[in-house]
Amino acid sequence: MFKSESEDLQVNEESPAPYYTTGQMPKVISVSPEGDENIIMVPVPAQAGYLDGFGDPEFLESLPSYRLPTLNNGTFRIFEVKGHSMFPTIHSGALAVGEWCENWQEDIKDNQIYIIVSKEDGIVVKRCLNRIKKYNNLYLKSDNRREYPSYPIKPEDILEVWTLKTAFIYDFQDPADMYDRVNDLEAEMLQIRSQLPKITK
Template sequence: MNGINLRIKQLMEVFADGNRSTFAKMLEIGESNVRSYLNGTEPKANVIEKICVSLAINPEWIVLGSGPMQKLNNIVAEGKSDYQKFPKVITVDSSNQDNIVLVPQTLKAGYLSGYNNPQFIQKLPSYRMPGLNNGIFRMFEIEGNSMFPTLPNKSFVVGQFVDDWIKSIKDNQIYAIISNEIEDGFVKRCTNRIEKYDNLMCKSDNRRSYPTQNINPSTIKEVWEIKLHLNFDLPDPADIYDRMNDLEAEVQQMKRLLPK
């Protein structure tokens, strides 16, 4: 599969949730044509033109892989900005299935500058996860205790790419926000006020030690909604149960000692 075919696959994931039939209808072409493109057949010029017109795709991106996927401007109307962006780089395995690329915490700074660099992304380790289909996914390593106890230090999360930040970022959900403004970690619980105040509030679950950060949407590079949490340090609840049992016994003893 060459570059154009990979980018068509990426468009299908973004605009049609990976559904060939839906994607074919959007472009007004046969589903068999879409299948052939995914199998490596290079599309003709008229099909590329349909893709560019129907989806407002940048011709340089679809043909050469250069520049943004879409020639988007921040649309300002009534004082509100419309932010809608797309991942530039995805990787696939030998079966043309999307890989889940892992961004270790040690490469966090590098990812901020290389998130749209094919060479950088292709060097990152990649995996497949059961149940994560029909989307573009990325894995991030958690470092620190800003999201403790929900997400412990050194655990991993898998996020699905969010293309429409205004409508798709839901309040009190956890997201990986790729922005230079977030210094203590990618992953935060968000409150979406982009449309109303041009602001994204990023909150830590450990709020006593980590204050809320207000993010200017214009600084955001990518947004990934967390769908899966992997934790290799399985806690032993025995200590908690023992303390609860001791507390219950103490309460019962106090009841017996109190005068009736």
Template sequence: MENTRDRILQFIGYKGINKKQFYAETGLSNGFLDKTINPGADKLDKILTAYPDLNLYWLVTGKGEMIASNKIAPNVAPIIAPNAKIEDTQLTLGAPKIITMSQGKENILFVPVKAAAGYLNGYGDPEYIESLQAYRLPGFDSGSFRMFEVNGHSMVPTLKSRDRIIGKWCGIEDIKDSYVHVLVTRNDGVVVKRVLNRIKKDGVLILKSDGNRYEYPDMIVDPEEVVECWSGVGKISRDLSGPADLYSRIDDLEGRVAIVDDLKKRMADFERLLKG
């Protein structure tokens, strides 16, 4: 099965250049192609900067054409701010199809892990939406918000499994690079990741994890797969434990200081006894 490195080699063969030229033009270290099979987003960015005609989607997935066309990036369904009540389900594809209201204000619907599997099929179904718990939270009044329960450890330490991330409705064009977003996609369902918006440049979104990059590699998503986009604006967590390594070192240091202080006190007492 071909990987990204194989496609890079295929591309430089197409360009009629050798590895040495490739390294010089991209700024990548010598031997990079001998060590790396699926490079991360930072390396891909260097490659795309050096070769803007290279199709990033093909490079990562093997789908489509090697050489990017001069056409505009894939059409993205416009995402607009919702203005519908529970009975109104005729909004443009890509916007929240249904919201709920309480005392004239929009509720924050909570999507737990057990309900997330059905969210992709149910986000436009009134019965499904009404089955979700709804909340009002101080400070979240301006805009449309939704709360999703995090599943898994790919976003540790920022988000731990079972944390709740609160997302504010946003358009794909409003995605801020390296900020945490909740994307609802046709192929992967509900995904919580940091996002790099490369739609204008390469026609794709790059999804990154905060966890181990080898265990949780970057994801490349076609924007046409995205049906909802929520920008992370807060979280609710029951885990109040500190970063284990840092706190362990601090506790150890404090313990040593306490022991030293105790020894000093004992020495002072002993010296007083000797003098007395």
């Protein structure tokens, strides 16, 4: 069963869409027959449609929904991760579970991971730097910074923010891979240092 703002959800009906102001709840949620809130999952093929349909009961009803035993007090949503920008923390194909961040302009904490739904970039999982008050920007950072540089986003471009609470990881990395990468970087730095006197001569 799906409920919308016409069914007594806590929604500020005077605020125009898109709703990037504080104090609003998701326009549509899924509820079990017992009255418990389900967690809607947004797989990669549905993510383009989600940008237009996040407030459409018919669209959201077409998506799978689940109950997770440890996530009961709050509104949650599952997003399938695409791309490698958060590798090695979260890999492509993982399932990121986010909790609705209501007053995100105030509550986003530096270097925490959030799921950002925006007009331009769609759905991304990023670490954030909150500089909305200072520069009117939210800065999005990837964990894979060698390939994916950080970039700013304006508050008015943001449609939804979900705080990452947990993730289902299916690609278990060998810790030796990380050690090898660190060792390779160290060797490269030593090689560069050894070449410096020759370069300056």
